[in-house]
Amino acid sequence: MAGRIGEMASGEPRTGGSAKLFERARRLIPGGVNSPVRAFKGVGGTPIFIQRGSGCRVEDVDGNHYIDYLGSWGPLILGHAVESVVEAIRQAAEDGTSFGAPTEREVRLTEKIVQAVPSIEMVRLVSSGTEACMSALRVARAFTGRDKIVKFDGCYHGHADGLLVRAGSGALTLGAPDSPGVPAAYARETVSAQYNDLASVESAFGQFGAEIAAVIVEPIAANMGVVPPRPGFLEGLRRLTREHGAVLIFDEVMSGFRVAYGGAQELYGIHPDMTTLGKIVGGGLPLAAYGGRREIMELVSPVGTVYQAGTLSGNPLATAAGLATLSALEDRAAYPALERRASVLAEGIGDAAERSGAPISVTRVGSMLTPFFSREPVEDYESAKRSDTANYARLFWSMIRCGVYLPPSQFEASFVSLAHGDAEIEQTLAAVQASFSASGEG
């Protein structure tokens, strides 16, 4: 069915094309994918190879169409192939794709970022969220002259060595490598705490206070599925880091420009010392950023001596895509519409679950949400981990058969874009109802 994007799939999707490409890909690319979560390990089966996207829909290489809630893991808040973004990239490309020299678009994009994000006085553009988080931590260590950092189990800040760490055993909370190849010495500088558990942070400061350079946190956890901060949690982090002279870093790679134009820090009114951004700020192209208080950021080379660099940092195509995207959001008119549609979706999933007895607990902040297969409310990493991932996998494939593409993992966020209209939300809820009824949940 090679038709236009926009027709709903029906019945079993054909998968021959994806299967053949996956077979070829696996010979040359580890796991056949260029980022592990794309391999569908969280839901089983063969990854779907996408051919194109338009608005809120994608079409795979077999001609199956889906309403897309992945949105490239967050960047596509406007939707796929939005004319204003495509045109901006096209025009930029006609003037060249990279110069390795400063350009006007980088200045304009950083001016928009500083206007948007309350706590950012100075900012550096990089090419990925990993690079942004890694660099922010290096600057925080330089600023404080300390080595240890605190991160939260279940939060993800990219794959820099010191961040691939799981909670160490016992009360010490010292990190242990969460991946081969990470030197134990690096991991030992990472102290693991528990998200939404201020006592665990107080304990970390109690043991390592004067050694802690920074606390890095997703202000809205979204890499364990969406888990909102408990009232007082972020305020507590702000108080503790101030008391102990540590840098508070909000990793807003996911939440930045997503939950509000100024991100989670606008939503909750908490000003961190540093912020990392990614995804939306690049409009779907490789661009991220880290920034914060001027006295901290002026430590960064070439003004200061903290080295960080990148051939494609502030790339002309990526800054063009980011400018077009932020220009569509900066009047903040989009956010009430996103809030309403995502709320209708989240409540509809909850209602369908109640009617069918499916054990679903839906979490949501703005236009990012997660249907957890859990009878209990999901409020932290431990409760998230207790979700029924097998049931989620069944829901994922049932929704695929109904022409709806959810994230291929229980522990990821679904995203509503401005391109998801009422009709698509209704179609999605019909698919949810059909999926719950078919599986006889309850």
Ligand code: KE4
């Ligand atoms: P990247 O290096 O993937 O651009 O960003 C890393 C990162 C940093 N901080 C947060 C809060 C993030 O969510 C991410 C990356 N998010 C994942 C999805 N949860 C990217 C998807 C993937 O790894 O393929």
